[in-house]
Amino acid sequence: AVTRLADYRAPDWLISQVALTVTINDGETEIAATLELAQNSADLQPLVLDGEGLETLSVAIDGVILDADAYVVTATTLTVLTPPAGHFTLQTRVRIKPESNTQLEGLYKSGDMYCTQCEAEGFRRITWFLDRPDVLAIWTVRIDAPASMPTLLSNGNRVGDRTTADGRRQVDWSDPHPKPAYLFALVAGDLVLRNDRFTTASGREVDLHVYTRQADADKVDFAIASIKQAMAWDERRFGREYDLDVFQVVAVGDFNMGAMENKGLNIFNTSCVLATPDVATDDAYERVEAIIGHEYFHNWSGNRVTCRDWFQLSLKEGFTVYRDAEFTADLRSRPVKRIQDVDFLRTHQFAEDAGPTSHPVRPAEYEEISNFYTVTIYEKGAEVVRMLETLIGRDQFRAGSDLYFERFDGQAVTCDDFVDCMQQASGRDLTQFRRWYSQNGTPHINVSVAADGDGSRITFRQQLRDGQAPFHMPMPCSLYAADGALLEQGLSWELDQVEQSFRVNQPSDDLLVSVNQGFAAPVRIHYALDASQRDVLARHDLDGFNRWDAGRQIVIEAWAAYVGNADAGLIDPIEHLFDAALAQFEQDPALTAEIIRLPDDSQILDELGADVDPVRVRQAGDAIRAELGRRMGELIQPILLALEPVKPYQPGGDQAAKRSLWCLLAQLLAHAADDSIADALTRRFVGADNLTDRMNCMTVAGVMARHNPSMFQSMLTIFHADWQHEPLLLDQWFQQQARFGDFDAISALLEHADFSLGNPNRARSVLGVFTRANPEAFHAPGGYELLAGCVASLDVSNPQIGARLVIPLTRYKNWSTSQRERAIHVLKGLDKVCQSADCREVIGKALK
Numbered sequence: 001a002v003t004r005l006a007d008y009r010a011p012d013w014l015i016s017q018v019a020l021t022v023t024i025n026d027g028e029t030e031i032a033a034t035l036e037l038a039q040n041s042a043d044l045q046p047l048v049l050d051g052e053g054l055e056t057l058s059v060a061i062d063g064v065i066l067d068a069d070a071y072v073v074t075a076t077t078l079t080v081l082t083p084p085a086g087h088f089t090l091q092t093r094v095r096i097k098p099e100s101n102t103q104l105e106g107l108y109k110s111g112d113m114y115c116t117q118c119e120a121e122g123f124r125r126i127t128w129f130l131d132r133p134d135v136l137a138i139w140t141v142r143i144d145a146p147a148s149m150p151t152l153l154s155n156g157n158r159v160g161d162r163t164t165a166d167g168r169r170q171v172d173w174s175d176p177h178p179k180p181a182y183l184f185a186l187v188a189g190d191l192v193l194r195n196d197r198f199t200t201a202s203g204r205e206v207d208l209h210v211y212t213r214q215a216d217a218d219k220v221d222f223a224i225a226s227i228k229q230a231m232a233w234d235e236r237r238f239g240r241e242y243d244l245d246v247f248q249v250v251a252v253g254d255f256n257m258g259a260m261e262n263k264g265l266n267i268f269n270t271s272c273v274l275a276t277p278d279v280a281t282d283d284a285y286e287r288v289e290a291i292i293g294h295e296y297f298h299n300w301s302g303n304r305v306t307c308r309d310w311f312q313l314s315l316k317e318g319f320t321v322y323r324d325a326e327f328t329a330d331l332r333s334r335p336v337k338r339i340q341d342v343d344f345l346r347t348h349q350f351a352e353d354a355g356p357t358s359h360p361v362r363p364a365e366y367e368e369i370s371n372f373y374t375v376t377i378y379e380k381g382a383e384v385v386r387m388l389e390t391l392i393g394r395d396q397f398r399a400g401s402d403l404y405f406e407r408f409d410g411q412a413v414t415c416d417d418f419v420d421c422m423q424q425a426s427g428r429d430l431t432q433f434r435r436w437y438s439q440n441g442t443p444h445i446n447v448s449v450a451a452d453g454d455g456s457r458i459t460f461r462q463q464l465r466d467g468q469a470p471f472h473m474p475m476p477c478s479l480y481a482a483d484g485a486l487l488e489q490g491l492s493w494e495l496d497q498v499e500q501s502f503r504v505n506q507p508s509d510d511l512l513v514s515v516n517q518g519f520a521a522p523v524r525i526h527y528a529l530d531a532s533q534r535d536v537l538a539r540h541d542l543d544g545f546n547r548w549d550a551g552r553q554i555v556i557e558a559w560a561a562y563v564g565n566a567d568a569g570l571i572d573p574i575e576h577l578f579d580a581a582l583a584q585f586e587q588d589p590a591l592t593a594e595i596i597r598l599p600d601d602s603q604i605l606d607e608l609g610a611d612v613d614p615v616r617v618r619q620a621g622d623a624i625r626a627e628l629g630r631r632m633g634e635l636i637q638p639i640l641l642a643l644e645p646v647k648p649y650q651p652g653g654d655q656a657a658k659r660s661l662w663c664l665l666a667q668l669l670a671h672a673a674d675d676s677i678a679d680a681l682t683r684r685f686v687g688a689d690n691l692t693d694r695m696n697c698m699t700v701a702g703v704m705a706r707h708n709p710s711m712f713q714s715m716l717t718i719f720h721a722d723w724q725h726e727p728l729l730l731d732q733w734f735q736q737q738a739r740f741g742d743f744d745a746i747s748a749l750l751e752h753a754d755f756s757l758g759n760p761n762r763a764r765s766v767l768g769v770f771t772r773a774n775p776e777a778f779h780a781p782g783g784y785e786l787l788a789g790c791v792a793s794l795d796v797s798n799p800q801i802g803a804r805l806v807i808p809l810t811r812y813k814n815w816s817t818s819q820r821e822r823a824i825h826v827l828k829g830l831d832k833v834c835q836s837a838d839c840r841e842v843i844g845k846a847l848k
């Protein structure tokens with residue numbers, strides 16, 4: 001069934017107060033709910049509550065148990081046919097079985113711990129409710145559990161805590177802030193608490209409580225430090241303070257997504273919160289900090305002000321990703337963060353927007369909302385917010401944000417409400433800008449330069465999809481001469497027409513335009529320059545992002561050309577670029593690493609368009625790396641020596657930059673089958689005091705495994721022996737094999753005793769990596785079928801994960817004919833067996 005934005009109607013009933021009693025016993029949990037209902041429609045309407053998989057025990061109105069003919073229960077609804085007009089109290093009792101909840105939505109078990117995930121529509125799997133984000137209530141919760149579960153958590157502040165006569169534990173929670181059901185959370189178990197404190201700007205003392213299973217209690221110091229950073233930053237940068245006496249975080253090993261911003265009780269995938277040098281790489285540390293920030297920032301952008309309906313999801317997600325990106329940029333390196341975010345957007349979001357599940361930042365319809373937690377809603381949504389900031393300026397953006405939080409506190413609102421605030425604060429007409437919310441696809445912009453008298457005319461042409469109107473976007477530019485001399489800086493142009501041009505006084509001969517500086521607009525620019533012109537910008541552009549991007553375009557164009565014609569001369573401009581970058585690696589190793597990191601294959605596929613075998617793209621990339629390794633070996637060797645590990649390990653900073661640079665350079669030599677690094681590699685692996693170096697060594701050995709598999713194999717053996725007791729490290733161990741193994745090796749991983757489709761992290765470690773990062777295995781005979789078998793099984797056990805993992809197979813549009821035919825055949829087979837709305841929506845769109 002399709003749900004449409006155009007069909008939105010305010011709810012017929014509202015809920016002002018909720019009182020839940022959750023009684024947990026092994027094998028069954030009972031939920032008693034008392035809801036204060038208020039009529040919200042002019043004419044009295046039946047009350048239709050949402051529910052799923054509930055065993056209904058009783059229904060009462062104002063204390064009187066209803067006869068069975070006073071209400072109707074279906075698989076997904078409970079309808080009270082003639083409710084009292086005005087106000088009344090509804091009491092229900094239901095029974096659920098969290099122990100057999102494999103979907104990980106609603107109340108489920110992860111190991112010995114009970115926990116919840118309610119966004120978007122999981123609360124209906126706990127009790128009958130108006131499970132929609134525009135129904136906001138004040139909640140109290142009592143958790144009643146056996147003594148074996150001393151840790152009983154929910155939202156808000158703890159207001160009661162007792163052990164009953166029969167030895168059971170009872171804890172009461174009260175949340176003073178109105179919230180929709182998707183922000184409800186509950187955790188029950190025997191957990192270890194690590195605590196700390198934060199004092200807010202206005203003097204509120206906040207307890208910081210981080211809960212883990214026993215074995216992980218020593219891995220939360222970094223998360224706690226990050227919470228404090230996030231709290232202080234949101235006060236400084238957005239004037240937002242925390243608003244409860246306690247801020248709680250719980251780490252959960254079985255979790256569909258990264259983390260969840262439940263009011264006062266954030267629940268995290270262990271992979272996004274635990275960090276020590278032995279279990280987290282440098283990138284993982286940065287991710288923990290960013291996701292802690294992200295969930296914390298939701299306390300305002302999401303919780304205090306929430307979404308009216310799920311079409312508005314990007315209202316909270318786009319804004320919050322923008323906020324967490326700014327947090328990271330302020331704490332770490334702003335240029336590096338921008339480069340990494342744009343690279344991620346181009347790799348993942350551009351591909352999504354060009355594929356069968358393309359949708360606007362504010363979708364107009366969906367079958368299953370879980371399928372819309374996408375890079376478009378999150379990352380493109382954040383780019384749209386960033387464009388607003390660029391267009392109106394940082395101060396007016398802050399004023400618009402203040403206005404938004406003040407005007408809509410405690411309400412459920414829309415993307416338009418957000419833009420209205422930016423419009424009012426800046427006085428700028430943002431009517432046309434709103435097309436970014438309703439029109440999908442990556443805009444392509446053609447840029448051309450022509451002589452105009454003694455000056456030049458720079459013309460921008462928006463290539464639009466059928467039926468689309470031009471976007472309004474910032475297009476900041478600067479002008480350079482052919483030798484790289486700056487001619488004109490800070491041209492803050494904006495585009496709002498299909499075609500428009502700007503006259504400049506510089507003659508067009510050899511004029512170089514630095515276009516879309518800082519990647520201000522999330523578009524694809526087509527501006528025909530040759531490699532030597534790009535090289536001038538890669539050396540001289542004063543905009544750090546565009547300096548990097550000029551190099552990026554050199555690599556993409558050379559690689560794309562090489563796929564069609566393996567001419568070693570095509571590699572010269574890349575070598576030239578890398579030479580220049582490495583000459584300066586000591587000044588800024590992080591930026592050097594970004595320059596010599598080759599783009600993901602998907603960016604080359606995007607550049608090439610139709611009818612390309614992804615395996616050939618990969619092989620061309622490997623051939624380029626090998627050739628660079630051969631040509632640059634003598635330059636690289638001494639740099640590797642200069643990048644010897646520094647002890648003790650510190651995450652981030654100069655150390656992290658040097659580790660990643662080491663890994664990239666060592667891989668070039670490994671591609672070139674240069675065995676001279678073997679000894680140093682073994683030493684680095686054995687002597688490592690941190691996971692980053694261990695994984696980097698395994699990556700280099702994985703590349704070398706092509707001609708010499710023994711080192712990779714022995715590293716895997718040692719790593720497994722040392723770390724098999726750590727689930728997150730077993731994930732890493734599976735990932736490395738999924739990345740470098742052939743089809744048979746990957747089939748074997750699925751049979752491994754430690755593999756489990758039931759744990760999302762483990763399933764992703766093999767299937768997500770094999771399908772996205774190992775084209776040779778994925779496109780090998782049987783590769784698509786291997787994935788399809790797992791998807792068919794997940795369709796039953798955990799459809800949300802099934803629908804995500806199948807996506808790589810749906811991106812077949814530009815593959816070679818035989819690959820396309822095979823993919824369609826396998827997808828048709830899946831379409832016959834899949835039953836879940838999640839999988840059916842994704843597969844159905846792919847076959848349309």
Ligand code: ARG
Nearest residue numbers: 119120257259260261370373
């Ligand atoms: N709101 C969460 C976040 O972005 C993600 C929740 C996703 N849940 C889901 N069922 N898809 O932090």
Ligand code: ZN
Nearest residue numbers: 294298317320
């Ligand atoms: Zn979020």
